[in-house]
Amino acid sequence: MKVSVLFFGATAEEAGTAKAEIDLEDGIGAETALTEILDRYPKLTASRDRSSLLFAVNQEYVRADETVNEGDELAVFTAVSGG
């Protein structure tokens, strides 16, 4: 299935793009989807722990038990620094 993946700020620079379309296995779990994304964009974890990245599905912080579906909007970004 196709999903879109968005990157912002530091992760966009590291991924070399702000948006990508990728293919994932149907009904994959969110954690597994993140692993697949990080495998494709190794610079995202080159200088930081995976645990310091935040992951959203359809504009909400992801829940551990969530699955990813066709057409979903995924996003991977660092801890926020607005304000």
Place this chain on the structure above:
Amino acid sequence: MKVSVLFFGATAEEAGTAKAEIDLEDGIGAETALTEILDRYPKLTASRDRSSLLFAVNQEYVRADETVNEGDELAVFTAVSGG
């Protein structure tokens, strides 16, 4: 000695004036000065306790041991309600 006495808001309405010049005994204590003023303007304590009035000498809240001197600016007013 002559001193001036200022009234504001409710006390000005009750005293019938915003400012008066009065004669007091030289070197009188502040508490005694207040008593003299309240004697001259009995409406100020007609509907409230004396203890609810505030008293300033030369634009500062009065201290118990303070004395009043020629030319001082006294003021008598109710608990403040700005803000």
Place this chain on the structure above:
Amino acid sequence: MGLMFFELTIDPLDVGEIARRVVPEECGATVTLDGYVRRFTRGRETEYLVYEAYKPMALKEMERLAAAAKDEFDISNVAIVHRLGKLRIGETSVVISVAAPHRRAAFEACEWLIKELKRTVPIWKKEVYADGEVWVEGE
């Protein structure tokens, strides 16, 4: 010492303009308290308010409070502005703006300043109703 300013004015207050006046380059946050005229007080509908001050003493008290806040909290700049005269419903009567390197101190100092202003600064308000008026006495 930082910037401190205190004003009593019969002109309308511009809360943003006041807040911006206290911004120092090294600071990160300003907290602003904006108080305004309520329509209802104790169930009674107010038509307008009139504020009166013992002006020189009020300005001295504001300065004393700001100095005390600077001693107590890690803040940089303080503005205290109170409007006088006739105020309609919804108009701003008081603005207190506190700038600090860290926002916690700005929140604490701003809240302390409005509490103390209401307790010690010689300003009084008269509430005017359709059928009468009353000078409000503080607590």
Place this chain on the structure above:
Amino acid sequence: MGLMFFELTIDPLDVGEIARRVVPEECGATVTLDGYVRRFTRGRETEYLVYEAYKPMALKEMERLAAAAKDEFDISNVAIVHRLGKLRIGETSVVISVAAPHRRAAFEACEWLIKELKRTVPIWKKEVYADGEVWVEGE
């Protein structure tokens, strides 16, 4: 529910205009937090900042935070506005205005909202120095 509004904009923020937008007739106080660009961070001089947001998610998060604040504190209206794009030193990056019947709740809710905004709303800043730039990662 009261009035709540959330904005992301590249235009300069007018803190007073934002604070006035949340004033309801029955309310007595608005507390406004105004955050702005510091010249120095960790001893290094910043030339300017660039803010970027995951806009639809940031607006949803702001709305979620404001709803949570309304549940937790006795407040009436909330405005959260964050600026994006390039900001010079001293320019306002964020304004949070909370109106409440009693000022205590407005102070508490405003402080809670800025703390949570910095923790959960997907906005990032890039600090640009004379000799480089860095995307800041939150804590």
